[in-house]
Amino acid sequence: MHATDDEGVGLDADRVESPVVARVDVGPRADLLVSFAGLSERGRDKSLALLWAIGQVAAGHDRLFPWAQFKVDAGRVLAEFGLEEPEAPYWGLGAESGLWEAGERAGFTSHVAERLGDRGFRGRVVDVLHREHLADVDFRALLTLVGLADHDLAPPSALDVLRSLVGKQLFTVTGKPNRIIRVDPDVVRVGTGRSEAGEPVRVAAVQKGLDLLREKGFVRIHPTADGLGHRSSFIGAVLATVPGAVASTGPAMVTMADPVDIPVSEGALFAVLDGKAVRKYRKEQVYLRRFLVGDRRQASCDLCGQEFPMGFLVAAHVKPRSLCTDEERNDLRNVAMLACGFGCDRLYEDGYLAVDEHGRVLAAPSTVELGSAVSDYLRRLEGLRCTAHRPGSEPYFAWHRDNVYRRGPATA
Template sequence: MSLVLESAGGKGRDGLARNHQYVPALLLLLHRLRDRQAVLLTALVASANLSAQPESQRTLLAGPLELAGVTDIERLRLDITSAQGRIGMPAGAKKEGNNRKRLQLRLDVPGYGPGDAGLLAADLAAPPAGGSQVWPNAGELLRSLIGDEIRTVSGNPNMVLAVHGDTALVRTGRSPTGQPVGIGEVQKGLDKLAGLRSVRVNVDELGHRSAFVGAVLATLPGAQFTDNPATVTLSTSIRLQTGSDPAFAVLDGVAQVKIRKEQAQLRNLLAGDRAQAACALCGHEYPMGFLVAAHVKRRAVCSDDERRDLNHVAMLACSFGCDALYESGWITVDEHGHVRTTSLAGLPESRLRQQLQHLDGRRCTAHSDRSEPYFAWHRGTVFRGTSTP
């Protein structure tokens, strides 16, 4: 299989550089591939304008390289990106070219066959098992936010324009060309939030640039603003992991905010204004806080059209087991709309066995002719095995 990372550079319609998180994204992917014992067969530049060149002239790293044996993933990332600068440049050129070109990693990943590209993509997109998040340092966090609009608790837009040394240049409504903010001020806020898990956005707690520091803290995974008084609070479900690459938290934080908003929208669409609703799998009714909008087909592998088909690609599933059982492939829904479980042979008497027996054969209320293709994907991709008779 091949993993392709699109190039960075230029400006999009939103004014941001295209794929501006190229480096932290590549670093994150290499870490997650190492966790899956992947073997990197080769890495090469895959730019369209260089496709006529032989692969030998576009190769950045010749494998096979067992990632499990790589202790310095940042060094590997640097080797891959720095080697790109000379690719495609004329002989004798004094300057190197773009080192964030379109990249192709050819891979052998244990447990994933030639037809499992979509499944591997979905698994690589998921945060680390156990929900732990990596805690960034202030400099790396601010660099990851360059060009992104972040809003203070009062709604005022701020933007990090550049980070140099121990100072960040920050644009505000009053200072369109930017004002310097000490990175140390942000670091103090990070340290305080890590220790207390909740800090008030005021001068006493976050210094004289408290509004900006608070806005930066709110971009962290599991962090959110609350009013009266203005406070940034870190979810108690987030376990902090320090000493690892800081870019992970930034990327996961963006995803978490996006997913949290989408969850609320999906649940409203599926349940309307009801205070409680039934789980599509077990049929029991619960208050909305105990139901999640579960994707029948994993969102990461859905096409744009499928993602917009919200009434059929998602269903309400309870957080008392049905969502996790479906997501992990212990249960699926057959072509007739009935819940089926993986084989119970050898499974000891337990609460899990009882739950699976209860679910097997039940009618899934989310199944229809329109949703069947999504359930078929789940049966063929995620479901663990043969359903019970």
Template sequence: MFARDDNGDELNAEFSVVADGERLSLVMESAGGRGAGPQPRNNQYNSALELLLARLRDRQAVVVSGVVASTRAARLPEEERSIVRVPINLADERDIEQVRKQITRASGKVGLKDGTAKEGNNQKRIELRLEVPGYGPDDAERLEAELAAPHSAGALPRAEELLRGLTGETISTPTGKENRILKVGDGAVLVGTDRSPEGQPVPLDDIQHGLDVLASRGTLQVSVEELGHRSTFVGAVLANLPHVSRDPSSATLTLDSSGAEPDATDVHYGELDVQAQVKVRTEQGRLRRLLANGRESAPCALCGDEFPVQFLVAAHVKKRAACTDAERRKLRDIAMLACSFGCDVLYEAGWVTVDETGCIRTVELDGLPAGSLTLRMHQLAGRRCGAYREASEPYFAWHRTTTFLGKLAG
């Protein structure tokens, strides 16, 4: 098998993945000499090995051990042909080139006589014994094919882009726990939970790892072994992507790159096509401009005051995580502009809702201390919601029955 880099160019370096007892092994064929074509045999050995190690890192693989596996070296005791004496956890390695050099330099010393200073051929046939989460000895062909395929660069958003698009939203894990995306920055996303409403940081690298695995493999298991100790949160974020399906029985996410094209008139997904035709959420800025019809300022759908668009939030009438893929396409029906001066939070937290006549209803105000909150609620009560219409009523109805903290008469 020959691997293709992320540009789709085939590298002249033959490799294979084979079953090795209870594990899998990556075998790199030696370089040098005359190849079948005009190029020397496997003359891109180093580049290919680095590429394969990087793709194994995406799968959190561990190089348990490694040996030179040439015909000549096979006569030596395994200890003398060992090139990886301490397991290498690739997930912890940021500089894959140095890992590759460590392996090839060690291979160059195998077979040399004691006291020989000069390094020998460091592009020998080698075998790297692996532990790869989610892969067993029966998965050799699958892993080989996945390692050879170009990484789906751009098929999914970067972690920061995805989470900025989810900022302000609440997503649910498979166990029903809610996580509110509070802020993105400084290499982490701040996530609020019932236990930590002020938020706890989760490294963006954790989410990016999940995106990389999903993009390159097409499927992943939501588990600590696969995604780390925040696996349920990372899985919930990834499940929020359109065309990603979740199998609750096996906690597996699958990327469907053959999903139907979106309605060309729906700008929620417009201009978001990327490689592999996966649709992803656009950022809040574009959503706000869509709902504001391209204007620099627009009214809040709840209080009616007009603000520059940067002070408005594209708030989902029905929580986005609860929407079907078809509902997510109907941005003008499931989203509204709400100001960041209280209206967005009040609606999201269930302190206000919109009734079946399109009027804003609030929780009981008796008992609330006098102040700006009470004044704000009085100002909202009974107002006509600017985003209410027949097409959006089912989504407001969902909010009334699942999120609103008060009771509606009748």
């Protein structure tokens, strides 16, 4: 009989123990994959250049490229994705251990080029570059551009995913923290609030979840659903880190879909709140707007009450997003509101507007430095009812009043 640990890792009588022996050496093949995954600074432009070079090797061309060819051909790929410095990867990749050499001509080392001649290994490298450095681009278009259009976009293996998450904080669909302590070939050890030393989970169970997510597009997170067993909470936390995955609590599941296809509910969670890109972007912003407005083309600003087309409204955080915990960021119903771009969003963010404990808009008492137009605008808003205020959101508004609002000098 199984007992369920709602912090993510299940407990049972015949639990799996981590091997006592030292970790298995998975060999140079895996070491090369780690090198591709762990590209140092400027990983995006290096990955684009590497994909172009992989396409050249796959087409039977030489592994080394003269600067003139690289500047034009690889430079075209870089420019297509907003990068215009082919010199950096051409020379800079030489510092990446075991991958690239630079001289009169630059390109893959002979060992790497030989390994890339194997279609299976080449596919693993392409998938690693996609997952670790290029998850936010139109990858199918990129593959076509570099001559790898026949590549089958495969999901990452469980070992790849788990190793990339070692030491990072994960959350189950119910918000319980999990942390991967160590990954062995067959077993991953997971720490929870109840067991900091960690509980073992079979890697094969995580792989089953990944396979189901690819085949069905969703996985139900429950001990009796989809055969995931009592380890399902932790497996769901891992699945939610896959690019494009969204976890929800009612019912508990992880879904793969484009933002426009996801019916966002109050229970939506975002396991990876910031994606990997040249500019940091908020992965949850699209979902947050859909949660607040649904399919409406117009909506009202929660501060001034005026109705605007959606393009003039911002999905704003009541408490600054950068200072929210992951749990607070996922409290969509209470931590978010709609603010118009005609002034309310900026004025609230800068502390010239606030909301009192009764849900009424407050205007900063001293706004002379803003000029008469802005001061008059603030005065018109003062006392209006904030439609985003409720008992659940009051703690966030209170934080804003205490830490951001320009309330002026205290009076006796």
